[in-house]
Amino acid sequence: MSAKTVPGQDAIKAKGWLGAHKWLVLRRLSQLSILAVFLAGPLADLWIVKGSLSSSLILGVLPLSDPFLVLQTLAAGHVAAGTALLGAVLVLAVYALVGGRVYCSFVCPVNFITDTARWLAKRLDLPKGWQPARYVRLWVLGSVLVTAFASGTLAWELLNPVTMVHRGLVYGMGYVWTVVLALFLFDLVVSRRGWCGHLCPMGAFYGLVGRLSVLRVSAPKRQDCNNCMDCFAVCPEPHVITPPLRGAETGTGPVILSGDCTNCGRCIDVCSKDVFAFDLRFNNLAPERGAHDDETISSTRHAA
Amino acid sequence: MTEQSQASKPSVLGRRRFLAGIARAAGGAGAFSLMMGLFARQAQSLPVQVLRPPGAGVEADFLAACVRCGLCVRDCPWPTLSLAGVGDDMPVGTPFFIARKYPCEMCDDVPCVKACPTAALDHNLTNIDDARMGLAVLVDQETCLNFQGLRCDVCYRVCPLIDKAITLKRRHNERTGAHAMFIPTVHSDTCTGCGKCERSCVLDTSAIRVFPRHLAKGRIGEHYRLGWVEKDAKGESLIPGQVDLPDRMPDNVTITPRGPKP
Numbered sequence: 035m036s037a038k039t040v041p042g043q044d045a046i047k048a049k050g051w052l053g054a055h056k057w058l059v060l061r062r063l064s065q066l067s068i069l070a071v072f073l074a075g076p077l078a079d080l081w082i083v084k085g086s087l088s089s090s091l092i093l094g095v096l097p098l099s100d101p102f103l104v105l106q107t108l109a110a111g112h113v114a115a116g117t118a119l120l121g122a123v124l125v126l127a128v129y130a131l132v133g134g135r136v137y138c139s140f141v142c143p144v145n146f147i148t149d150t151a152r153w154l155a156k157r158l159d160l161p162k163g164w165q166p167a168r169y170v171r172l173w174v175l176g177s178v179l180v181t182a183f184a185s186g187t188l189a190w191e192l193l194n195p196v197t198m199v200h201r202g203l204v205y206g207m208g209y210v211w212t213v214v215l216a217l218f219l220f221d222l223v224v225s226r227r228g229w230c231g232h233l234c235p236m237g238a239f240y241g242l243v244g245r246l247s248v249l250r251v252s253a254p255k256r257q258d259c260n261n262c263m264d265c266f267a268v269c270p271e272p273h274v275i276t277p278p279l280r281g282a283e284t285g286t287g288p289v290i291l292s293g294d295c296t297n298c299g300r301c302i303d304v305c306s307k308d309v310f311a312f313d314l315r316f317n318n319l320a321p322e323r324g325a326h327d328d329e330t331i332s333s334t335r336h337a338a
Numbered sequence: 339m340t341e342q343s344q345a346s347k348p349s350v351l352g353r354r355r356f357l358a359g360i361a362r363a364a365g366g367a368g369a370f371s372l373m374m375g376l377f378a379r380q381a382q383s384l385p386v387q388v389l390r391p392p393g394a395g396v397e398a399d400f401l402a403a404c405v406r407c408g409l410c411v412r413d414c415p416w417p418t419l420s421l422a423g424v425g426d427d428m429p430v431g432t433p434f435f436i437a438r439k440y441p442c443e444m445c446d447d448v449p450c451v452k453a454c455p456t457a458a459l460d461h462n463l464t465n466i467d468d469a470r471m472g473l474a475v476l477v478d479q480e481t482c483l484n485f486q487g488l489r490c491d492v493c494y495r496v497c498p499l500i501d502k503a504i505t506l507k508r509r510h511n512e513r514t515g516a517h518a519m520f521i522p523t524v525h526s527d528t529c530t531g532c533g534k535c536e537r538s539c540v541l542d543t544s545a546i547r548v549f550p551r552h553l554a555k556g557r558i559g560e561h562y563r564l565g566w567v568e569k570d571a572k573g574e575s576l577i578p579g580q581v582d583l584p585d586r587m588p589d590n591v592t593i594t595p596r597g598p599k600p
Contacts, residue, residue: 075412084413088408089405099407100405103405107402110401112399116455117455118405121455167363170363173364177374186398188405192381197406201421205408205411208425210423
């Protein structure tokens with residue numbers, strides 16, 4: 035395995051730099067433009083979007099709300115009588131179509147921080163550090179909801195670095211830089227991809243949504259795979275790749291069905307053989323036997 | 339467990355390991371929940387000068403409902419509302435105002451309440467005069483100029499509900515023996531807690547302040563009955579047939595009762 039070399043060199047040779055960074059560039063553009071429309075109001079008095087990712091109003095008519103936050107208010111005993119329920123359902127519907135953790139890869143501002151930390155960690159060749167099991171985030175998610183229910187307050191919002199960072203960007207940073215620095219250092223030296231990949235309950239929530247999502251990354255040309263391992267090297271959740279990519283013999287379909295997959299498309303970028311592509315979850319017929327094999331998700335999680 | 343049995347009973351070991359993993363995760367999650375809950379209890383306390391937007395209601399309910407999106411801040415046409423930042427001594431991301439800095443201007447259309455997507459700000463509040471953000475209290479009689487017998491009156495004059503929420507009550511000026519003092523008096527049934535009085539108090543540090551209502555207001559015991567109130571309500575004495583004996587007074591003194599004769 036070419037651990038020390040930068041992954042994606044073959045892809046750049048085969049497809050050119052832009053071809054090998056298409057989804058990465060689109061993803062950064064998406065993150066930046068979402069941030070830009072949120073900032074256009076306060077900075078340029080251009081109110082396309084009001085509010086924050088927690089809850090917003092687009093062009094004065096379309097309400098959008100974070101379903102995880104609205105779920106917490108329900109757990110805390112408050113039935114949102116305003117537009118938040120509608121907004122949360124709309125957001126859920128969108129992520130159920132395009133992939134739950136598209137929030138993590140294309141929207142969330144913390145992705146900048148943790149991606150930078152990972153990039154630097156690779157550059158400095160730092161050890162991976164603490165790698166708790168991936169399912170820990172599900173327990174964190176459960177804790178957040180149980181605490182909201184037991185305390186009758188949105189307790190997690192007192193700690194949630196994701197909303198703090200976004201709110202800081204939109205409403206003024208203040209001491210939010212301490213949160214940014216803490217996240218960065220945690221991911222850099224304590225735990226590689228620790229926040230987004232192992233702990234964040236928002237990611238866990240959107241991962242659950244993503245189990246149903248229609249748009250998925252698939253490996254339709256997996257027979258062309260030359261085992262260069264570049265996709266595993268760039269993937270933020272590499273355990274999701276194995277079953278579809280290596281599943282031809284066991285009859286597993288080529289679609290990545292795990293909700294953990296963020297649909298970031300980086301594997302599509304770095305593959306010089308164009309093994310991966312975005313596809314619908316329904317096109318998951320394995321050559322041997324047709325299967326919507328959700329079992330593979332849990333079995334790989336235990337393996338990982 | 340020996341290595342032999344490990345090899346011979348993989349399923350038992352697997353189950354044992356699985357259960358141990360579950361127990362570990364559940365323990366960790368439980369500890370995390372407890373810590374988070376305890377932290378939330380502490381972090382719920384609000385500095386006394388901090389007021390919530392109109393319609394926020396009881397603080398505990400507000401903190402269950404507010405998603406900290408800031409839409410109320412955006413729709414507030416004044417610099418009144420802002421969101422608590424990281425490191426502020428109140429729940430991060432929640433909207434607040436400090437009356438001495440920027441009081442609530444009491445917009446007729448209550449835009450902040452309309453903007454709230456979760457109704458953490460109660461959407462039934464359509465008349466801003468019904469808002470109860472806090473209650474003004476003249477906390478310091480030793481510095482209030484009106485209490486010195488001067489005619490400052492500023493808090494009274496800026497009150498959006500002048501002569502309802504704040505009135506001036508006349509009192510004899512004992513110092514001069516010849517003048518009246520006009521005492522600013524807040525009425526809790528009409529005061530919205532907008533904070534304009536606190537904002538405009540001419541002292542270096544305001545003598546009148548808006549406090550959260552639960553801190554500012556006393557409450558009379560449930561069993562208490564004020565005789566004259568009950569009498570008014572009934573229209574006559576609660577104990578009928580009482581003989582009203584004449585008050586025996588010193589010579590040359592007469593008293594005229596204020597109320598109607600029984």
